[in-house]
Every structure is written in structure tokens, then in C-alpha cells.
Amino acid sequence: MKRIKRIRKKYNKKNLAIVLSATILIIIIIGAIMYTIFGKSASSYTSTIDGVEMKSFTQEVEFTTEIDYSPTKIQLIVMHEDIDVSDKLTYKEIEIKELDTYVIAYTYKEYTFEYTMKVVDMMKPVIDAQEEYYIELNTTFDFSILNIHATDNYDGTTLDISYSGDVNTSTKGSYPITVSTKDSSGNKASIDIQIIVSNTTPELPAAVIHTVSNPDDINVCIDKTHLLPDGWAPNDLVSVGGNHYLRAQAADAYNNMMAQSVLDGLHIVLVSSYRTQAYQTTLYNNYFAIDPENAPFYSAIPRSSEHELGLAIDVSYDNYLYDDLDDHAVGKWMIANAYKYGWIMSYPEDKTEVTGYMYEAWHFRYVGVELATYLTQNKITLQEYYY
Ligand SMILES: [Zn+2]
Missing domain, CATH: 2.60.40.10 (Immunoglobulins)
Structure with a gap:
């Protein structure tokens, strides 16, 4: 009897040890599982966009190459242990080149917040x-x-x-x-x-309208009553840079003149050069739409623009035209030197009655050195010379 009791006692001690160790082990395992599942959130990390808690965020953004996705711009606020760590976030700069989906990862320590940006084009052309x-x-x-x-x-x-x-x-x-x-x-x-x-163009009696017979001549004179043949276009246009074209002889003269102006320290900008009859038509009609009464005074009707000859240039010191260009170094230089290269000012200030055009300080016409020198020195226009 005594022996049995002792054995049972011994057995109970051993059993208790097993139960205890197993319980500790289970607690450790559960603890480990609990830490794995809840450990991180237990350390209190939250990210909010515009005040709403978010794990990640997707947004459609209108395309530009300069989308600002800084945490401040997307209103991302990251709190860690109740401290605002938004200014400590790191993220990789990306280049937005096309419509696509971009993912930006904002990282703080081991935490990452993903912002998915769908770059789209929603704007009307x-x-x-x-x-x-x-x-x-x-x-x-x-x-x-x-x-x-x-x-x-x-x-x-x-x-x-x-x-x-x-x-x-x-x-x-x-x-x-x-x-x-x-x-x-x-x-x-x-x-x-x-x-x-x-009727956009002034109605003139047919008798006063002439079609010039020598449109190819370098010194041809066209004006409001002397028109180019319908559909005529020069056949020796050459590029003088950009979208600008002039007839070969005028292009040479233009290039020589520009080279000298550069040596003289000037920057002359070519604003206009050759125009097709179709383009002159559009241009004139657009002026007419704005101011029908005065359009013929500042824009040539189709077939009468010296620009259609490929022998005229409009110049400036920037991309716009100025009637007080003659107060500027560029205008002064053109007045003093253009004729030496064969260019005349077609529409001078004191000849508006003769030319029928307002003063155009910027508009120069190529006629060749000899004629340009003669006209400039005698202060006469091409119309006065011919008609
Ligand atoms: Zn012009």
C-alpha cells in the first residue's frame, strides 16, 4: 500500500513537470504567433491620405511631365509611435513620360506605403x-x-x-x-x-486691274492694281533658315546682309519671307474678318503681296513687328545698309499715299543692288519709278 502511494506520488510529480513545460511552450508559441500577427501594428504605425487611414492609395492623375507626388502634395501623413514622421519618408523619384500606371513607394524604416498613380489624359484637345x-x-x-x-x-x-x-x-x-x-x-x-x-477684296473697275507680264523679273513691281498671274509661284526658292524661303538671288543678298549685321553686333530676326498665294489669301481674309474697312491698307490682297514674289522680308529684333523699328538699332541699320545688298523699304512713312499701304518699317523688298541704290538715294518707291 505504502509503495503504491509512493509510486503514484512520484508519477504525479513527473506529470506536473510535463504539463508545466508543455504550457510554457504553448505560451511561447502563441506569443510568437501573436507577435508575428499583431506585433507590428502593436507598435502603432498609421498612414493617412487627406485624413483617412490608408494602407495604399490609387488615384487617376491628369498627364503632365511635372506631376508632384511628394507626400505633402498627395496629403500623405505617416504617424509612428504618435510622432509625425512624414518628412522622414524616402521615395524614389520617377520620370513621367507617358500615359501609364506608376507606383511610388514611400518608406519609413521597415514600413512602406504604396501610392499607385494612373496617369491619364482626360483633357479635351x-x-x-x-x-x-x-x-x-x-x-x-x-x-x-x-x-x-x-x-x-x-x-x-x-x-x-x-x-x-x-x-x-x-x-x-x-x-x-x-x-x-x-x-x-x-x-x-x-x-x-x-x-x-x-466680296473681301476691294471692287475696282476691271480697267484699272493689270496682271503683270514679267512676274519672274527681280525688279517686277506689283501693287494694288498690278497683280501677279493667278497661281503663279517662283521656281527658284531656297531656304534661308527655319521655314523661310526666298528666291535664290534674294537669298544670297539676304545672307550677305545678315552676315554683315552680325559683324556689326546686331541680331536681326526674320519674321516673314515667301508666302504662297493660298497663305496670303488666308492672311488677308483673316485681317478682313477683324477690320474689313482697313484691311487693304495693312494687308495685301492675294496676288499683290511682295511676299508672294519670294523677294520680300519682314524683320525685327524679336518675333513681332514694330512700326517704330526705325527707333531701334535694327531699323536704323536696315535704313542705312539694306540698299547696299539690293533691298529697299517698300512702304515708307512719307509715301503712304503712293503705295496705298501704312508705314511698314519692317518690310524690305529685294530689287538688286543697282536699282535699290538708285531708289534709296533718290527717295522714290518702285511704283513711282515704274508707273
Ligand atoms: Zn511684309
């Missing part, structure tokens, strides 16, 4: 057009002469344009046209314009 266009009665019309452009604000590409509506140039009137376009992301834009068919 831009159509660059006027509200009204004037078209000369009984002329051929094509929408391309309106020079309307549409650009995708995303990548600046020129977009295709469609026009709905008809224009009958043989009947005076106002024709409504809708101009539409669509960009690569499917954003659409459209605007309404009016095409006004009218």
Missing part, C-alpha cells in the same frame, strides 16, 4: 480657330486654307480634323461649320465656326 472666316466670292474653297489646327494636349501631336457643313462660294452668305477632332485617349472636342462668303 485644343482646336485653334477663329469664330469667323471670310472667303472671297466665286473662289475655290477648301477647308485646308482656313489653317485650323488641333493639338493633343497630352503629347502635342497635330490631330486630324473633320468638318461638317457645306460652303457654297458662288453664293454670298454665312455658312455654319462644325469643326471636330479626337485625341489618342478618345477625348473629343468640337467648335462651331462661320464661313462668310462675301
